[in-house]
Amino acid sequence: MRKVLLLGAGLVTGPIVKHILDLPDYQLTIATRTVAKADQLLKGHPHGRSIAWTTDQPEVLKKLVAEHDLTISLLPFVYHVMVADMCLAYGKHFVTTSYVSPAMRERDASAKAKGLVFLNEIGLDPGLDHMSAMKIIHEAESKGGVVVSFRSYCGGLPAPEAITSPWKYKFSWAPRGVVVAARNDGKFLQDGQVVSIPGLELFKHYHTLHVDGIGDLEAYTNRDCLGYIDLYGLKNVRTMYRGTLRYPGWCDLWFKVRKLGLMELDEMKGIEGLSFAQFMARLIQADGTKEIKAHVAKTIDEPINSPEMQTLDWLGLFGNDRINASAPTALDVFAARLLQKLQYAPGERDLVVMVHLFEVEYPKQKRREKIVSTLVDFGIPNGDTSMARTVSLPAAVATSMILDKKITRTGVFIPVYPEIYTPILAALAKMGIAWHEKTEVL
DSSP: OEEEEEEOOOTTOHHHHHHHHTSTTEEEEEEESOHHHHHHHHTTOTTEEEEEOOTTOHHHHHHHHHHSSEEEEOSOGGGHHHHHHHHHHHTOEEEESSOOOHHHHTTHHHHHHTTOEEEOOOBTTTBHHHHHHHHHHHHHHHTTOEEEEEEEEEEEEEOGGGOOSTTOOOOSSOHHHHHHHTTOOEEEEETTEEEEEOGGGGGGSEEEEEETTTEEEEEEEOSBOTHHHHHTTOTTOSEEEEEEEEOTTHHHHHHHHHHHTTTOOSBOTTOTTOBHHHHHHHHTTOSSSTTHHHHHHHHTTOOTTSHHHHHHHHTTTTSOOBOOSOOSBHHHHHHHHHHHHSOOOTTOOEEEEEEEEEEEEETTTTEEEEEEEEEEEEOOTTSOOHHHHHHHHHHHHHHHHHHTTOOOOOEEEOSOSHHHHHHHHHHHHHTTOOOEEEEEEO
8 A cells, every 4th residue: 555644634635635545555644733624535535544733743743754655745835844854764755736945955865865756846836837838848849949938827716706805816725825925026037137026016017918718817926937947948038927817906906905014924912802993003003993994095095985995894904803813913814804704605616827928939940939828727616626626636646656656756856857747737637627728920
């Protein structure tokens, strides 16, 4: 029996559990803080079990890692290196959907020396973005093409019929992660010039992208993407951009949210039990809650009846609801409120959109092409979300490939190699997760 340890039982975990338990001769252990969630996913399967575990129990984790052939970490990224070190100590493979950190990179030589696979960035974004992009890049290069422009976009959204609030958003993955990501600086290459966007200005710099079948979406830059130039081998690229997709109105609203201080990570003492109106008054240093709407409107330089103010009001930020749980920062209070108000109702679908835009020059043929590769994937009503499927199924397929010895590359790496992305993309296509490509001669 191949034994897999899964750390975490969050919003995106369901498909990976089902996929692994459907494989013959596989056993799965889920270690998580909330055993009830794990048990709900396992549904009494004879080859599945749950273990109560928290990240402050390293001795328990050591024993679990030692007992299994491979560990999948769906924990917050700060814990991945700790888990990877235990996998190194016990000679076990390691898989995660998160970005490779510099500290993780430092484990590369040790993993290679022990013949271990430490596969990172095997989710949606990062993950499917790498694999679908590298497929096109390698195909173009095999025909003598040179990629001179690459713009890549991804967004997790509610399906159009599931938009039921002015936020035009609902959570299919960890809300804190959404808000933290919205703080990041951005950097990209445009026509040979490096463009840097500080986090405070992130939502002032956006553009519209039309997606067939969906319509116009807003796009804003996603982190520093310059490292992808070397990662993808795009030595001649003059434009390199990675963007996040949202419905129209998102960027103007979130610029105001950032201006209010709702995304700050400084500890705020004594906020538990405050009303949201009191919390907002403290946040903007207003003298009490009298005329709190007017004070907030002035802070963000908006009329009191503006769409942005109406959206903040809909969230209940000017009301008397209490902050029940201890939340150490404004960001935590805000993220918790978003999760409370922006959940999917039974039967509602989410949506994942990924778009790659390439411009490829063929010097010998004196020809230039534009290639558009699009993934539009909807969640299953009363079933798995698209976010869960697109994040966890790539990791699930990769896990079985590693333990079945179909992935032989060792060390710390990501899925940019044909022997990895080709079978994974083929497997996902059979599950309905597939890209559609259009080519236009320029």
